[in-house]
Amino acid sequence: MIELVRIRKYQKKDKDDVRRIACDTGFVGRPIDPIFQDRDLWADALTSYYLDIEPESCFVVEDNGKVRGYLLGCVNLWKLELYISAIKMRMLGKIILRYLFAGYNKRTKKLIRYILFTRMGEEAKVVRNYAHLHINLEKGYRSRRIGTKLVQNFFDYLKKRNAKGCYAQTFGFRGSRSENFFRRLGFKEYDKVRIHIWDDYLKGAVYSVSMIKKFKTKNRKSFKH
Numbered sequence: 001m002i003e004l005v006r007i008r009k010y011q012k013k014d015k016d017d018v019r020r021i022a023c024d025t026g027f028v029g030r031p032i033d034p035i036f037q038d039r040d041l042w043a044d045a046l047t048s049y050y051l052d053i054e055p056e057s058c059f060v061v062e063d064n065g066k067v068r069g070y071l072l073g074c075v076n077l078w079k080l081e082l083y084i085s086a087i088k089m090r091m092l093g094k095i096i097l098r099y100l101f102a103g104y105n106k107r108t109k110k111l112i113r114y115i116l117f118t119r120m121g122e123e124a125k126v127v128r129n130y131a132h133l134h135i136n137l138e139k140g141y142r143s144r145r146i147g148t149k150l151v152q153n154f155f156d157y158l159k160k161r162n163a164k165g166c167y168a169q170t171f172g173f174r175g176s177r178s179e180n181f182f183r184r185l186g187f188k189e190y191d192k193v194r195i196h197i198w199d200d201y202l203k204g205a206v207y208s209v210s211m212i213k214k215f216k217t218k219n220r221k222s223f224k225h
């Protein structure tokens, strides 16, 4: 059978698909809807910087013309941080208005309170001066080495830009396989913090984990943490 799945650069026309997949995989690979009912807000939070400001660092998985997964990349963390400070007040206003008037259910309101008041102290450290990525595939497209190819493709992209390396943040919990996925690609654990965002939905401890991969370059000093 001819393999029709391919990895290509993100294009503007993919935006709705990427936003949809961000929601369909938002709860550790499962749909976010039972936990958070505002897909628009969820997709904004997860994808806007990458799709609007740094689309050149984004890639999609396409099968027969349909987008089935993505990798959203950021080469310079400071750009993302600048973006967040620029939109923070507008985003906050939107969230508060919706919290008060959009008729959200209890779970949605609880998650918003968590994000606004607790999450700051519950996130594994980011890695300064390193690029980072977010990756998600639709259900039928997992365990077929597509994720591996997407990340390797991103590494090639980063190396051409002389990046020092790359990090990714993921969730660690009993039964989670994403840490292994990154380990297989040569990532190592950089930081791990116990978090409570999914306490009502997952059994056992859940961790925010940041994982790092340093690229080998001849003239650079070794990374220490």
Ligand SMILES: CC(C)(COP(=O)(O)OP(=O)(O)OC[C@H]1O[C@@H](n2cnc3c(N)ncnc32)[C@H](O)[C@@H]1OP(=O)(O)O)[C@@H](O)C(=O)NCCC(=O)NCCS
Binding pocket: 025, 028, 029, 134, 135, 136, 137, 138, 141, 142, 143, 144, 145, 146, 147, 148, 149, 168, 169, 170, 171, 177, 178, 179, 180, 181, 182, 184
């Ligand atoms: C995590 C994810 C990107 C991995 O991509 P993938 O194409 O499924 O993974 P690959 O086939 O390239 O590699 C599989 C390896 O990664 C690990 N792995 C991670 N998640 C896995 C999953 N859901 N299914 C199977 N293997 C997984 C295993 O170690 C596996 O190795 P093995 O086959 O020897 O056991 C993809 O499964 C996914 O999108 N999952 C749901 C959402 C998610 O967890 N995203 C990560 C957020 S940081």
